[in-house]
Amino acid sequence: MHGTHDVVIARLDSARTALQEAKTIQATKKIVDVAAAAEIYAKRQELGEDAIGYAHEIKTEALAQLGVLLSVMEKQSGGRGLKGGGRNRGSEKEPQLNAPPTLSDLGIDKKTSMIAQQLAALDVETRGEIAKRETTLQDVRREQKEEKREKRREENTQRIEVCDDPRTLDAQFATIVMDPPWDWGDEGDVDQLGRSRPTYGTMPLAEIQSLPIPALSDEDCHLYLWITNRSLPKGFGLLEQWGFRYITCITWVKPSFGMGNYFRGSTEQVLFGVKGSQPLKRKDAATHFLADRGVKGHSSKPLEFYELVETCSPGPYLEMFSRHGRDGWTMWGADA
Numbered sequence: 401m402h403g404t405h406d407v408v409i410a411r412l413d414s415a416r417t418a419l420q421e422a423k424t425i426q427a428t429k430k431i432v433d434v435a436a437a438a439e440i441y442a443k444r445q446e447l448g449e450d451a452i453g454y455a456h457e458i459k460t461e462a463l464a465q466l467g468v469l470l471s472v473m474e475k476q477s478g479g480r481g482l483k484g485g486g487r488n489r490g491s492e493k494e495p496q497l498n499a500p501p502t503l504s505d506l507g508i509d510k511k512t513s514m515i516a517q518q519l520a521a522l523d524v525e526t527r528g529e530i531a532k533r534e535t536t537l538q539d540v541r542r543e544q545k546e547e548k549r550e551k552r553r554e555e556n557t558q559r560i561e562v563c564d565d566p567r568t569l570d571a572q573f574a575t576i577v578m579d580p581p582w583d584w585g586d587e588g589d590v591d592q593l594g595r596s597r598p599t600y601g602t603m604p605l606a607e608i609q610s611l612p613i614p615a616l617s618d619e620d621c622h623l624y625l626w627i628t629n630r631s632l633p634k635g636f637g638l639l640e641q642w643g644f645r646y647i648t649c650i651t652w653v654k655p656s657f658g659m660g661n662y663f664r665g666s667t668e669q670v671l672f673g674v675k676g677s678q679p680l681k682r683k684d685a686a687t688h689f690l691a692d693r694g695v696k697g698h699s700s701k702p703l704e705f706y707e708l709v710e711t712c713s714p715g716p717y718l719e720m721f722s723r724h725g726r727d728g729w730t731m732w733g734a735d736a
Contacts, residue, residue, distance in 0.1 A: 405447045408438055412454050419462050425473065425506055428466045432512070435459035453533060460519065460531040463512075467520025470513055473500065549574070549620050549678065549714075556618065557716045560730055572618035573718040573730070574678065577709060579626040579701060580608050580721055582634075605634060611720070613642040620676030622713040624650070626701065627669050635671045644673030651688040652702065670705070680712045 415434045422428045439455035442448075477500035503513055518537060519527060529535045552572075559571035583602040617623065623644050627635040632649075639646050650670040657664040691702035706726060709717070715728060722731035 404445060405451055408442055408447060408451050409454065412438055412451075412458055415462075416458050419458065419465065422465065425466065425469045425508075428462055428469060429506070429508060432459060432462040432466055432516075435462055456533055457531040460527065463516045464519040464522075464527055466508075466512075467516035467518070470508075471517055471520060476500075545677070549618075552618060552620075553714060553716060560716050571716075573616055573621065573716050574618050575622045575624075575709060575713040575715060576613065576617055576718045576720065577624045577626075577706075578613075578720040579723075582608075582628070582631055609638060609641060613720075616718060617642070617644075617675055620678035621674070622678060623671075623673040623675070624709060624713075625671040625673065627671055629665065629667065629669060632669065632671075635669075639671060639673040642673075642675075644675045647672050647674050648687055650708075652705065653688055653690045655690075655692050678714070681714060682711055685712050 412435065415431050415438075419428070419431045422431060435455050435458040439452060439459060442451040442455055503510060515537065518541065519530070522530075522540065526535075526540055530537055530540065553574050556571040556573065560573075581602045583604045613623070621644075623639065623642070625635050625638065636646055650672055652668045652670065654666050654668065657666050659665065685708065689702075689704060689708060691704040693700055693702060700723060706729075710728075717729040719726070719729055719731050722729075725731055
């Protein structure tokens with residue numbers, strides 16, 4: 401096994417020397433393949449962390465160099481090259497003269513090309529940390545995305561602080577909470593609510609649909625949409641129309657039974673949707689919570705809900721149709 405270890409190290413030494421001399425995409429790609437194969441072999445044969453780490457280091461360096469060469473080729477082709485498929489493969493069209501090579505022509509798949517160019521775009525210090533396995537490209541990319549999100553949030557927060565009406569803002573919110581005044585006539589039932597019919601003004605579904613949620617939401621945004629069990633289909637449609645992906649349903653378990661023509665309502669739902677790729681701030685949040693009604697009684701939402709939102713989602717925060725004020729939030733609604 402010791403002899404095998406030395407053979408692998410010697411081959412990697414040769415690959416590093418070859419990498420310093422490589423000037424073409426083909427030559428650099430060959431070294432990527434050699435180092436990747438050596439890393440896999442070293443892991444399977446349990447040759448030790450030094451052999452595994454050495455192979456990973458050379459593979460990372462070779463990928464970064466490959467990324468530089470690919471980027472140069474793409475610039476030289478005016479952005480016309482480096483597509484995934486072969487040139488006019490299976491097509492009756494004549495190939496264009498002087499057409500740039502595709503990734504398939506170069507023997508490179510899209511994933512390898514993406515990783516290589518992402519590594520090439522990093523600073524030398526960060527690439528070195530990845531090469532030494534102190535971090536991963538995935539972690540670095542995640543941190544970069546979060547830094548960009550945090551910068552946008554801070555810029556939006558500053559704009560929001562000097563404006564009273566969120567509808568006129570030149571800013572977006574990272575988290576939006578909505579408790580629309582649903583018009584129960586939209587359901588098509590006759591006297592559906594009976595004694596529990598709300599005393600506040602309601603809004604037809606078409607008006608709720610037209611609210612400027614797409615303009616008020618950041619490109620990475622969480623949306624919490626309060627809705628009753630009866631009206632869930634309407635909520636799913638709204639999320640889609642506003643550009644959000646439905647993720648899950650959060651259930652508020654109420655302290656007592658409510659009204660109902662069939663089952664008596666003891667829960668209320670919050671549809672959670674995501675726009676972009678904004679993750680939660682915590683990993684231990686459940687999809688239900690038990691809490692008393694809010695301070696304003698019937699239809700008033702529990703304070704525990706806002707605490708849940710603040711621990712799970714980033715600011716700046718907007719509540720549409722708010723019935724009270726809350727520090728650190730922009731509240732929009734007649735009562736607020």
